[in-house]
Amino acid sequence: MNSQVVTNPEDIARLYRELSLFPSLSRADVGPVVTSQYGGKYSNIYTEWSQRDLDRNENVNFCRQYIVFHDDKSVVYSGASGNCTEIKGELQSKDSPSGDMKAVVRECTIKGEDKQFLEIWSKNIKMKSINLTALKKHGKVYEDDQFGCLVWSHSETHLLYVAERKRPKAKSFFQSESPELSSIGDEEETVRREEKETVKGEQFVFHEDWGEGLVGKSCPVLCVLDIEGDNVSVLEGVPDNISPGQAFWAPGDTGVVFVGWLHEPFRLGLKFCPNRSSSLYYVDLTGGKCEQLTSGTSAVSSPRLSPDQCRIVYLECAVFGPHMQCSRLCMFDWYTKKTSVVVDMVNRPGEDGFTGIYSSQLSRQCWSADSQRVIISCPQRSRKDLLMVDTSTGSVTSLTSKSDVGSWCLLNIERDLMVVSCSSPNCPPRLRVGFLPPRDSQEEVVWVTLEDSQILPEIDWQILTFTPPPEQDNSQYPGLDFEALLIKPKEVKDGVKLPLIVTPHGGPHSVFVADWFLYSSVLCRMGFAVLMVNYRGSTGYGQDNILSLPGNVGTQDVKDVQFAVESVLKGDEFDMQKVAVSGGSHGGFLACHLIGQYPGFYKACVSRNPVTNLASMIGSTDIPDWCMVEAGFDYTTDCLPDPAVWEQMLNKSPIRYVTQVQTPVLLTLGEDDKRVPSKQGIEYYRALQAKKVPVRLLWYPGNNHSLSKVDAESDGFMNIALWIIQHLWK
């Protein structure tokens, strides 16, 4: 049969290099309004981007600024001001509210040692550079999205950030005092103090951290820099049993509001798991008095203060249960101290099409200028839309559902000027701005493109909807449907049938939205069709859809994927003999299940850090609760191994079907994966070797669960492409 697939490794690498050039947007800040000498008003937009540099083998971050002339309601003129500049060594940065100053947390290596500095810039001068490492008030500054922040006080006199608690130096009982240390002269006093603070016998004590993606982050503390006095202090009063983060200054700078995650009896992984017991707190600056603002019976995140400083919106969901769920948008009134639910969980989407809120993070700024509305970018079925929530009525309006762009992401909103990144499977990220229309107006947003990107004419995409056959309907949650994204080459030569790569997502409570995907676009340009399946259990379709899966993993999700594949294959566009399956994590779990439950159907399988045995994973992952919940059991932190539960976990795992596997399997494993430890993949690898099924294992040192380091990602892609080609054209 004819084929139009690119098979030459050099050509594949060329395509990968070409498409990996497209950068993604990571941040945008809107500067203050300036009136020009001719009376026109404008604001500067500062943007940060990230791009893979295959030659340097790193992701490079760069910034570019734009100027937007406007009349507070619409954009009059806009354009880039200057070229891109690479950003090096900046862990965090933030302009002061007036735009007069900028704070930067910088990491640099001096004489082989890593140091962190907090810099204050004013106009073209670096006013201060405070050596945080030398100050020894705390450990490393947190730069992550989970805990990290860098916030100017409203008065612009103080900065708030999160760092690891200072840990006393530990040494052995047998280490002698070093004579050269006690004779350093000027530093003698410091050295003496350090010697005194050093603890013996603590060298090998285990310090639990917050798991995957947060390795080494264990005891965060809130830190404040008094800019004038050059003084850093660690805030007191935060209860001992919680870890603080996502902090900001309370109205009037009287104290700090933050999210506190309960870390007792032990820490559980936080990445992709916003379902961890947490509350909003307020700690007073003077007395260190700490107040809990929310109930403490739920999981909260992303508190955002309104511009009038009267209300805080935040996201809330249940503790434990599915790792990602439909969230509630809640509001805390600063003056009445009352909380209310603005947008409740959606069990089943109604006529209006709103399916619920599925973000674990609100954008840094999300309020309209009138402090009445909140903008949220959020999956809605297989699209990511911008939703406008009226906080007085709770009404939700989509600002983007009518557009043909698949994914909209709010980077910032300031004085109603929204800055967004939008993309589709055939279009890399674009930067756009638009004013939010006034409340109660029927106007549509007029989007202006600041940075365009070309549509790739070779790529076609569509969203397919599937209704499971009656025998596969879920009796507890009947009538649910699901979707898939189909990405395929636009031009297909006469007589050619397309090979198909089936990709179920991980999680399992996650979703593929119609975004730009590097792997899928390269595979499509190579001549493959890619089917990305949002089986029942995905987010974006209502809470019932999510709840339908726990207890049914390994059956319902597997059957949904197979049903989607067989439905697609009924058309005559695809080659039934050339179907491969590829997935990561829970998607890898599904890939391994599919080759075990449908022997010989898939001609090649690729599995990244797959869950292969829930029973053996529970003892080694950072999210043991996930194994129990997905197998259909409730989790409590004091639960002990139970043979009946283990049996169920084993029975629902791909390893149970490994003896039936005929498909050649490529495993890609990250040595430092805390989420699905690499031993899961190795367990499956050995079982396949024993059965003499072709298997190849790629081992990526220095990589965690995402295998996202530039070389792991590019090497992984080449190996995946070549493995599929090798086994589809055997």
Ligand SMILES: CC(=O)N[C@@H](C)C(=O)N[C@@H](C)C(=O)O
């Ligand atoms: C909650 C979680 O991390 N589950 C993993 C088993 C998983 O499937 N992760 C997904 C999100 C991934 O793609 O890594």
